[in-house]
Amino acid sequence: MTIYDLPLTSQPDECDPVRTARWLADGSARDVFCYWNRPLLDDPVLRALGAEGRNKYLRIAFPQSCAPRALSAYTDWQHSGAQVRQSHRLPPGALILTARGALLTTRSHAGLTWARTEDPGTLAALRTLAQMLWQQAEPLAQRQVVPSESEQQILITLLQGLTDQAIARRLNTSDRTVRRMVAQLMERLGAQSRFEAGVRAVERRWI
Known part of the structure; x- marks a missing residue:
């Protein structure tokens, strides 16, 4: 399935992602979820999200492969109350989701296509996805705690x-x-099991 198969408010070629990001994450939003699995540097959509969503209601997950230096620009978001996490299980592309609607892309490269949807069924499915991705993601502070030799x-x-x-x-x-x-x-x-703990430790490069 592609974004063209979803019930869309605007077709991908017609969507203005910067304007939509601002509309979704304005001051009235009480829960702004975003996962961002594409290049970070100076992206106008991400800047728009930050400009409107620097508050305690913003939750954003970046890929685990992002270097700490690349993420340092988003520490101000945390200082403003936003929650920033990293995950190794993010789908390609990006998603911004609020009660108003969703802005999404399934591509990770330049020239990507964005789509906007306000369809209730699609939003419900995206909320389930967002909850799962957020639970799998790790707060930045926790990721930086390296286990001791005995723990390894x-x-x-x-x-x-x-x-x-x-x-x-x-x-x-x-x-x-x-x-x-x-x-x-x-x-x-x-982790929910002992074996999963070992697997996640490998994924974090702890062992």
């Missing part, structure tokens, strides 16, 4: 499927200590 060893053993008792024997520590560290690591990684 535990993460490796989680990928190997070892039990707490086996890990404790390998690390010469108690079962209780292992259980506590595993629980903390799973919480930091936002």
Whole structure:
């Protein structure tokens, strides 16, 4: 499916993305969600979103591959109350979603095509997608916390499927200590299972 298959308020060739971004994220918006998986530097749509949406209602997710230096320009958004996260699971392109409607593209390169929709069914599906993407994303501060050597060893053993008792024997520590560290690591990684914690650690390049 492409954006041409969606119920659109404006056709992709007719959509003014900068004006639409400003309209979606104006001061009346109480929840502004955005994922941005395309080049960051000086993009007029992203600038428009920042100009209108620098408030506590803005949530934005960037790809994990973005360098910290590239994201430094968006620290002001956090200081204004916005929530900024990073994720390795963002679809290509970008999405800006509010109660008013959505602006989206499925392309990541220059010359991309934007579309706008206010269709209730499409917006409901996009809200479900936004919730899933936001839950999978990681706050910037948490991403920067590098695990200790013992935590890295535990993460490796989680990928190997070892039990707490086996890990404790390998690390010469108690079962209780292992259980506590595993629980903390799973919480930091936002993982629902031990194996998922190991996988996410690999994706973050922790191990």
